[in-house]
Amino acid sequence: MGIVAVGTLLSCEGSEIETSKPRVLISSDIGGTDPDDFQSMIHLLMYADQVELEGLISSPFGEGSKKDILDIIGLYEQDYPQLLAHAPQLPSPNSLQAITKQGEKEAAPFKGYASATEGSEWIIQCAKKKSDQPLWVLVWGGIEDVAQALHDAPEIKEKIRVYWIGGPNKKWSINAYSYIAEHHPDLWMIEANATYRGWFMDEDSPLDVKGDAFHDNYIQGRGAMGKDFINYYKGEIKMGDTPSLAYLLNGNPDDPTGESWGGSFERIDRSSRNVFVDGSTLEDTVAAYGTIEWRFTGPELSVSEDSVLFELEVQNQIWPGFYLGDGIYGVKYSSKKPEKGSYKTSSAIAELDGLTGSYVSIDPWPGTPSPDDYPLRPNWYSDRKDPALFIKDQQGAKTISKHRKEFLLDWAERWKWLEK
Template structure:
């Protein structure tokens, strides 16, 4: 052995010794990967979940993927996950040369589960699903590592799991892409905020938008040019990517995964690719007895809860008796008992809204009104607000962190360039 090789070997031994010296006594030197479960509305109303799923699969070597739960708004089903895994399987022979610990496709198929296909009724939960049961099963594994539940759609299956097994909140950490998902999932959200305020939760209502609002990005990393520069023609996943938004980068759910890829995920107020957040101790809610007017200003992302009086019917609570229409979208209204009827809504952004009800019950038909929602979230305290525990986080309020009217969005957009360049390296692993 030459003198140079001896020095090299001694140097390596020394570095190993130093590393071992600084490990805690008895510590397992194997670094565990974050445990991840995705609840997604893939295949539902927004095609960006397909883009986020492709990204997840390309980085799957960094995580223990324990669940892929289909919780759609609309037509999405578990099969949409399976279809994406089929594409991943085609590209895997090239990817695995660079990331040998990428998971076997069959192991991913085994954790695909069907969640609810209906929104939660007014009470916020309904009946158990394969998906909600799987959340419970994963959360109750004997391990000290938390289960990161990344919610890319509605909270229905999470709410159901918490209802059926409340103890799981001691084992899970939730990062939820809220905003428009909160609008559609407001009943499940209300149940969690009221009954499980001690949940560890990141409620990202606007921060995530910094991922696709890219006014300061270099030209080659713009949402409309990234596909042509880095993805086009690369394998089965690259070809499929073009099917969603014409290849324009949106991937609005990806910040939830990016959050645990870079930075300390146990410190939501710190820096990470998935944003930086602030602790909130209340969730804005306003209850209207009857109609609201344009004089009613509420916080964007708040729960708006209209209650109307009508006949005292002999029907089950949570029966749908009327609808509420806002901006050509319709929400069901429910019978609450004792002649009271209610409907919830949450605006996905600051807006001036007008609504109208429709019902076969005369007292509930053609009720109309307005409201104005503004930032920041949460808004001014009201007696109706949900009181939250010490581990609930949401969008930062500082004006300099807004992009337009999107609160906290710059805490994501500031990392967009380095994140996209990192992903571009992985696309290079797949040949054209």
């Protein structure tokens, strides 16, 4: 694995951290709309001897909370004695509970940030910890807590590196994302909008590690965590967030363009954005994963900016529309894949009610340059554009899928530790 273990210091409350292992903080939407984070959390805890875990933040949209993280830690606690015999530097359940924090549960408003949370404050506290290593912030869901931390303490940019599983998460978190891209373009960022799908797309996968076979072959009946695993996708491997951790377990994390279990990426110098004033049509082509911003004209009102005064329905989902001031109303959206879409607005304001339009999003990201794009600095990386690295329409996915047998069989060895 190429990682040397030097002690386990999980708290961010002291004055200094000394470790040769990657310092890691996880922001997860566990318990929210997608159960794959439960699988990823189990995987994380089984590899927690390989990193310096400093934070586990619950940042879900929906019903999730930090209790969902604590529940998985409870299963880990049952398996801990057996695991510890093989990996004596695994953190204790109590130390993991102490670094579990509640983050933001609501999507950011149009401006991209709201107010501090326990999670965003913990990011700041850990980032400011004296260390000769950066803090790796691995984002498995919405990026609201990172945006809030950057807003409240922009100086932490020099201390953190972010690996974000974007795509669908970017769609839900588009306001927070666009705030970061516009105001913090010098952030060190891996934005994985599609590459991560190589972890679970089965094209060319060996039969014994296919998503529907791995559980039966290597997980079933092994410890409390193994018994629980069947509850998520009936045990079929998804774990779309795990590549962010795998990136640190294999390869050189200082070089996103190199080979690793978590994918290979290329620099991008802009984040695609298209602003449409008073609507768009099928003649309007945008980049998949890009920021689509619709602005509509309506009455000038004496209400606070970022008030939600209309809704936009697109792809059978509802997005809040905000008052931006001076009679301008806005809403942002990001497609999670190439698609042909249409929208319709609804509002008690007549000028904003029943507006319709369409758009087409295409790959590869970040698409054709637009004057609306967010310019980025040199440390922003994203999915490789080479068509040979696509799996179907998923850009860059083969940079992970090529390592599938290697990383899953490595995990299978750890599951053997839980055999009776």
